Amino acid sequence: MRALVVVALVVALLATSVAPAHAGAAVDAALALGAFAVFNQLFLLPALVRPVYAAPPPVAYAPAPPVVAAPAPPPAINREVVYQHGRHVLLGDGVTTAYQWVWVPNPPAGPPPPAPRR
Numbered sequence: 001m002r003a004l005v006v007v008a009l010v011v012a013l014l015a016t017s018v019a020p021a022h023a024g025a026a027v028d029a030a031l032a033l034g035a036f037a038v039f040n041q042l043f044l045l046p047a048l049v050r051p052v053y054a055a056p057p058p059v060a061y062a063p064a065p066p067v068v069a070a071p072a073p074p075p076a077i078n079r080e081v082v083y084q085h086g087r088h089v090l091l092g093d094g095v096t097t098a099y100q101w102v103w104v105p106n107p108p109a110g111p112p113p114p115a116p117r118r
Helices: 002-018 025-048
Strands: 080-082 086-091 100-105
Touching: 002 025
Parallel strands: none
Antiparallel strands: 080 086, 086 100
């Protein structure tokens, strides 16, 4: 690194001494800007651009919320609707098996009872 600095300074000094005397202010300004750019690259930028390492934030766990009460059970479902000639029955639980209404007719009435004997 030091060798590079020395070489850059030698080049800058030689460039200013080799420039013709009649060149004027434009050449002087260009050489000054070049020297300033070399100086910034060698000294200022490495000091400004350093990696920054930050510690990770501490791990914090929130306490579990207190259990106030057990959740209320779901309302009871009426699974049967009864009519005179039959009934509808609800099958399934709605989660693993889909709900399905099934019609179940009442069994036919038997023959009429025999007439009483006299």
